[in-house]
Amino acid sequence: MAITLTDLLSDPALGLAAEGRSETPASTIQWVAVTELEDPRPFLNGAEVVLTTGVRLKTGAAQRAFVQRVHEAGALALGFGVGLTHRRIPPAVLAEADDVGLPAFRVPYETPFIAIGKKVADALSADHYAGLENLLEGHAVLASALLGSGGLGSLLGELARMLGTDVALFQYGARIAGAPDPARARVDPPEWHRLPIATGLKDRCTLAIAEPYGHAAIVDYAQSLISVELTNQARNRTGARTAAGQLLEDVVRGTLAGAEAAARLASSGIDTSSRHSVLIVDVASGQRRALRTLPLPDGWNNAAAALVDERLVLVLPAGAVPEPADLSRYLHGAGLTSRIGVGGSYAQPNGLRWSYFEAREALQRGQPVNLADRLSITSLLMSSADVPLADLAGETLKPLEAFDEAHGAGLLATLQRYLDLDGSVAAVAADLDLHRNTIRYRLQQVVALTGYDPAVTADRVHLYLALRVRALG
Numbered sequence: 001m002a003i004t005l006t007d008l009l010s011d012p013a014l015g016l017a018a019e020g021r022s023e024t025p026a027s028t029i030q031w032v033a034v035t036e037l038e039d040p041r042p043f044l045n046g047a048e049v050v051l052t053t054g055v056r057l058k059t060g061a062a063q064r065a066f067v068q069r070v071h072e073a074g075a076l077a078l079g080f081g082v083g084l085t086h087r088r089i090p091p092a093v094l095a096e097a098d099d100v101g102l103p104a105f106r107v108p109y110e111t112p113f114i115a116i117g118k119k120v121a122d123a124l125s126a127d128h129y130a131g132l133e134n135l136l137e138g139h140a141v142l143a144s145a146l147l148g149s150g151g152l153g154s155l156l157g158e159l160a161r162m163l164g165t166d167v168a169l170f171q172y173g174a175r176i177a178g179a180p181d182p183a184r185a186r187v188d189p190p191e192w193h194r195l196p197i198a199t200g201l202k203d204r205c206t207l208a209i210a211e212p213y214g215h216a217a218i219v220d221y222a223q224s225l226i227s228v229e230l231t232n233q234a235r236n237r238t239g240a241r242t243a244a245g246q247l248l249e250d251v252v253r254g255t256l257a258g259a260e261a262a263a264r265l266a267s268s269g270i271d272t273s274s275r276h277s278v279l280i281v282d283v284a285s286g287q288r289r290a291l292r293t294l295p296l297p298d299g300w301n302n303a304a305a306a307l308v309d310e311r312l313v314l315v316l317p318a319g320a321v322p323e324p325a326d327l328s329r330y331l332h333g334a335g336l337t338s339r340i341g342v343g344g345s346y347a348q349p350n351g352l353r354w355s356y357f358e359a360r361e362a363l364q365r366g367q368p369v370n371l372a373d374r375l376s377i378t379s380l381l382m383s384s385a386d387v388p389l390a391d392l393a394g395e396t397l398k399p400l401e402a403f404d405e406a407h408g409a410g411l412l413a414t415l416q417r418y419l420d421l422d423g424s425v426a427a428v429a430a431d432l433d434l435h436r437n438t439i440r441y442r443l444q445q446v447v448a449l450t451g452y453d454p455a456v457t458a459d460r461v462h463l464y465l466a467l468r469v470r471a472l473g
Contacts, residue, residue: 002123002124003029003123003124004026005029005105007123008029011119013115014111015110016105016106016107016111016116018103018105018106019104019105019106020097020103020104021098022104023101025077027076029048030045030047031045031047031049031124032049033050033051034051034113034117035052036052036053036056037056038062040070041069041072044070044074047074049075049077049079049116050075050077050079051081051107051117053081054066054085054086054090055085057093060090060092061092063090063096064092067093067096067097067102070102071101076103077103078102078105079107079113079116080104080105080106080107082106082108083108083109089104089106138162138218138221139218139221141158142155142221142225143225145158146225153177153178155225156168156177156178159222162216162218163216163218169205169206170204170208171199171204172205172294172295172333173335174333175298176295176297191211192206193213194206194207194208195207195219196223199230199234201290202335203334205230207219207222234293237292237293237305238293240305241306244268244304245313248308248315251349251352251353252357257350261349262349265352268304269304270315270352272347272348272349272351273348274318274347275317275345275351276318276345276347277321277344277355278356278358279313279314279316279321279324279327279340279342279359280356280360281312281327282340283331283338283339287335287336287337288311290336291307291310292307294336296314296327297330302316302317304316308356313356318345324342324369324371325369327340332368339363339367339368339369339370340368340370341358341359341361342359342370342372343357343359343362344358359372361468364468364471393467393470396452396462396463397450397466397467400415400446400450412467414432414439414443415463416467417431417432418439418454419454419460423454423455423460
């Protein structure tokens with residue numbers, strides 16, 4: 001237990017006696033410094049008890065200057081040894097000590113200064129040892145909490161209890177664990193003191209501790225535990241999503257179906273006897289690596305996550321689908337440029353296929369959140385791996401792509417708008433700010449290069465499907 005000046009003065013074995021009128025401070029003594037220098041300031045750090053016999057303090061001026069310098073150095077008190085150079089504490093010393101508010105006490109000749117130093121050193125040692133014991137106990141508590149069923153949430157709860165304040169964990173700009181204690185509920189959200197957590201990812205992960213915060217050694221250990229845990233979680237998410245993606249890809253392509261598909265999906269936590277919806281998250285090409293490890297926000301824990309074609313695919317049971325707009329905001333806060341496609345709700349493995357292709361088709365609208373319309377013939381065609389749509393699209397559109405690349409003719413863009421605007425040359429001309437004859441000429445070039453006439457219904461369907469497949473990659 002740390003020792004105060006009051007504790008020191010009350011020890012009968014030392015026989016110390018307070019003199020002067022200065023108030024005894026409640027702060028703990030950090031050390032004992034013995035000096036006979038006239039100016040001990042270079043050798044003091046503050047919060048010490050300074051002991052002297054005043055062997056060089058022959059005059060009142062020297063005595064006052066010594067007290068001033070001890071006070072300037074931040075000493076807690078001045079102990080004056082009597083019976084050697086001075087029979088009592090000089091009046092000038094006491095007067096100056098009273099003037100500057102420095103407590104002074106008499107040290108009898110029979111009490112060696114080393115006894116006072118040992119008393120303080122023993123108290124500091126005991127306090128340090130107790131702190132180490134508490135720290136080791138805290139380490140064990142945090143590690144046990146993390147390894148138990150509560151995981152990170154339990155660890156943060158124990159840390160909050162130790163610190164006596166709110167603690168939370170933020171990753172990708174969102175709080176992923178920790179919550180304010182109801183007993184310390186505030187009207188306003190707390191101001192956080194944020195400490196970085198190293199994960200090896202660009203996730204802006206921070207451990208947040210409510211202000212006011214003073215450094216505590218247990219927090220350093222908590223940072224290390226959280227860093228290891230989040231790194232392991234990221235590694236596990238990558239493996240699990242890759243494996244689930246391979247399974248879902250087989251189901252989507254139709255190479256795995258029926259009872260076998262249902263059994264394997266069930267082992268991944270997807271009970272296809274109930275209805276499920278598929279959400280596809282697509283981000284900018286340079287950000288797709290983040291989808292491997294990206295943690296899902298609160299409320300999305302029921303989602304089975306998979307990686308298919310470098311997109312994050314979420315399978316959620318019907319009735320438990322959170323608001324996709326909340327997921328979109330979370331992705332935006334994580335710094336990701338994202339689009340979400342939402343498929344319909346169906347049962348059985350084939351239902352997942354329909355929902356997946358609905359979600360993939362919905363993505364093409366390009367909005368942050370895109371809800372699926374009714375199941376389209378395009379989606380049905382693309383759900384079958386037996387239909388060579390990619391070959392169809394490549395064979396049909398390659399001449400147009402080559403011509404556009406060589407001449408900048410804009411044939412593909414014109415064809416796309418012609419089909420989107422129901423074959424109205426006038427509407428396309430207005431949309432592209434071109435003359436109608438220019439649109440007609442470009443459409444004639446499409447016919448000449450592809451052999452398909454967008455004015456003919458059968459050819460228009462063929463061109464439409466080719467463009468849809470091209471857009472979906």
